[in-house]
Amino acid sequence: MPPTIKQVAERAGVSTSTVSHVLNGTHFVSPPLTERVLRAVEELDYQLNPVARSLAGGRSSVIGLMIPELAVSYSGEILRGIDEALANAGYDLLLHTTHNQRVKERVFVHKLAHGLTEGLLLLLPSDPNAYLAPLYKKQFPYVVIDHQGFDDFSPTVVSTNWQGAFEATRYLIELGHRRIGFVAGASHTSSALERLQGYRDALQRAGIPFDHDLVREGYFARPPSYEAALHLLDLPDPPTAIFAANDVSAFGVIDAIHARGLRFPHDVSVIGFDDIPEAAAARPALTTVRQPLAEMGRTAVGMLLEYIAEPERPTRRITLDTELIIRESCMPPKRSV
């Protein structure tokens, strides 16, 4: 059995409260006693029990992260940023994957908000209205990553989705494309909506009429995006370029291009969104809009730590810039219009 605070106290000849105070810096303790306590801690190789600590109302040094799915590079990159920042701050990470099941969100938040964790990070929550307001009211620290627009009190970190989509589309237009398909994301997320809007606005700005037939939902996933792209490619007047709402979708689109016996990128250009590691690894490498994923994770941790230190701090919302990364998957259309 590991040593307890009581044993440390005995060995140092002081009370447990004194030990607690020196360990937490909660109260001034005279140098000689401090010294004795520290020595006892050293000798016993004592470590505070985080569970007891947390029950008694102290810091647990763990923060909770709720994530929809681990299987995607997108989450992985954000997770990396979070992990890095948390490690620097001496926190551990309690990870909960909802596997895209809404029900699990409530349970998780409920369970952790008054238990082990000092704060919560919510990545792409799909049903936030169900539980965020109470958290906020209790001043329980939390930060939402990559979702916005469902309330106006939650601290969030997001990226410039509209801007990124606008620039991607404009780039395609500048290459000479006029028929540009769009494989949209899951429409219950604000990022999907914003990207669609960026696409439409860029079209409009260039005087290209919006064609409803050129937009299909791909739900941010490869198989449905493959299907969506097939549909687009089979149109009487098919697109010469396709903008996919994220990189994973872009790969589905590329699959479809190959499946139709077309040459990529010569016959159809493709542009993605996110810049996950696979985008750079693919050949031809994928042109895409980079979201600073790891940076978003780091930023969210920074904010969360601020809220933990000072729960009544006013809500902040941080927006990070996206960036067009030009690689090899886009060319001018073969037969320029």
Place this chain on the structure above:
Amino acid sequence: MPPTIKQVAERAGVSTSTVSHVLNGTHFVSPPLTERVLRAVEELDYQLNPVARSLAGGRSSVIGLMIPELAVSYSGEILRGIDEALANAGYDLLLHTTHNQRVKERVFVHKLAHGLTEGLLLLLPSDPNAYLAPLYKKQFPYVVIDHQGFDDFSPTVVSTNWQGAFEATRYLIELGHRRIGFVAGASHTSSALERLQGYRDALQRAGIPFDHDLVREGYFARPPSYEAALHLLDLPDPPTAIFAANDVSAFGVIDAIHARGLRFPHDVSVIGFDDIPEAAAARPALTTVRQPLAEMGRTAVGMLLEYIAEPERPTRRITLDTELIIRESCMPPKRSV
């Protein structure tokens, strides 16, 4: 404030111990009382506090995972398998990344083994002797993933590294290669050693003398593997194929091939190990030895759960099969010998 067991007890008109018993099934409680307790739980939307539960000696429903680094797909894949299996079993995951710093391992294990977690999963521990024996002695449940050979009591799950390397090398030989380079992994891991041995044994079996110059360490990472491959390629009698100890190294090797102005895979074939997602996404797609990474994670969780249920259970060591995945990165040598 969320409801406590006491409030549930009051509302149901029973003692807290009765509530605890019905919630945990630790003791028979008559149907009418059970019914009342359950209704009170329902009405209050009560959830057991995992912290208090764990302090008092009950289940915390969290297991700890120690992982060297999150930045690599290899870890990500294993993590996926773990996460999936854990979710099915109703456990949460406390993640701790050591960022390859040995010191952190001891601290983490020390901290978690007698606190919050019911069991530990250790991925690629680098300094296990320092803390595993005490854990074992205390019958604290843990499972080591992808490392072996440092003791003979720890439960482990590994894959057939030797076999995979042997087959990869044999495949290259069958294609006609005789000069086969090897970019080795970090030599303090048993998997690196086993793969090297598989390579040597396949060579020997084919009657090809082992050439020390054809082996360079790449430490499982891209930049050093790039350097290693450069060195190999600059040899007076350079290899016509290079076997990299993992996929990340293989990408470093490919970088080097391009850097030397050679055509890939026409001039130099490359084969990797692991089959991370990027291997399939790359073009030409990477031929590699698949380790069932997610499956290893799942298996480890399964074992851990068994140990949690029955700590005195004898040590098991599970070995999962690797598999050669032939894709596009290997061809017969240009000038067959």
Place this chain on the structure above:
DNA sequence: AATGATGATCGAAGCGCTTCGATCAAACTA
């Protein structure tokens, strides 16, 4: 009918810690 056995329920202790109020000695004031 009285005693013993059986078994559901309860009360209380305790898990390891934090924290509030009490204590007691030293230092200061008049």
Place this chain on the structure above:
DNA sequence: TAGTTTGATCGAAGCGCTTCGATCATCATT
């Protein structure tokens, strides 16, 4: 010198739960 303030240290309560032993009906036994 007596009275007051100051501040370091301690004791004890309590966080929400589990679990052990005690209790008190109920039922079987003779």
